[in-house]
Amino acid sequence: MQNDRSRESLLFLTDEQLRQGIEGMFFAYRGFTADPDRILDKYNYGRAHHRALHFINRVPGTNVNNLLSILGVTKQSLNRVLRTLIEHELVSLKIGTKDRRERHLYLTESGKSLEKQLSTAQSHRMREAYRQAGPDAVAGFKQVLEAMMDPKLQVTYKKLRVS
Amino acid sequence: MQNDRSRESLLFLTDEQLRQGIEGMFFAYRGFTADPDRILDKYNYGRAHHRALHFINRVPGTNVNNLLSILGVTKQSLNRVLRTLIEHELVSLKIGTKDRRERHLYLTESGKSLEKQLSTAQSHRMREAYRQAGPDAVAGFKQVLEAMMDPKLQVTYKKLRVS
DNA sequence: ATTGGAATGTCAACAATACTGACGTAAAAT
């Protein structure tokens, strides 16, 4: 009886069910990155470049610090990636007018073009997964993802939604 | 009208919704690995060690080739990790009796202990996310994850469920 | 006006994780 009550009210979770969730995340993340990775390979870029392109596109004019806090890496690590993207003219810098220490980041036309290619590939798989799973599943998917984030990232995630 | 029909039947997905899914995966994966990473750091191990421990625990007695196909890395990459785990006596080797070329992999007591530590931390976050999102969300979460995997990994994932 | 601190960039060194390619050994399969 106690068991039945748990099942109904408390969300009864076996180790096995949790393990499935863990392995699901592991395997799904591989699928999630597979298509962009193939495109990036052709241009000799990596996932770090993809992430930078994605968020510069998402938040045009962002400064470096803001991008750092979204990406969760060190400035040295980001800088290497950013430098190549700027050299290759996928990203352009604009020095802040109000605060001239700040560098505002934008995608160039070629940058937008590559970002589009990458996001199209990734969205395609996401869309297909959503279609297979159905609308209710999608809502649940997002809820669990959001609950899995660190609180700070949850805030970042929500801010991106709004802007 | 056409729009309404799309919304109901076809699962109407805006670019914005897909982007949320993409960013959700990105941020959630960070949360997903954060707790184990902290533990691994203390022992000077990395995620690769965690993954090896996880799947050796999940499929005790697995041979190297099978583990390779689950993890999706090269044997050279896995070998480096496996060698340290064996040196540190977290993993033990047993030469196959039927086919003596095969090395069967098992966790030692210390291996089990570390794996337990890691999976407890990771499960704790997963359980908490499940609890916050609720049972329906969890079902949807798993469906979308599964649909996002490459077909081969989907098979691998399901095989692990059964065993 | 000088000073303190923040934002940024850069150099160097290092570590983890991945890759390719080549080679060796042992055992199984044909």
Added chain:
DNA sequence: ATTTTACGTCAGTATTGTTGACATTCCAAT
């Protein structure tokens, strides 16, 4: 007897991350 398979290993390289140190630029407060 030969080929294939399973596994290990050596060498070299790339990507992405880390610390630490140091320079520059510039805002803001004293």
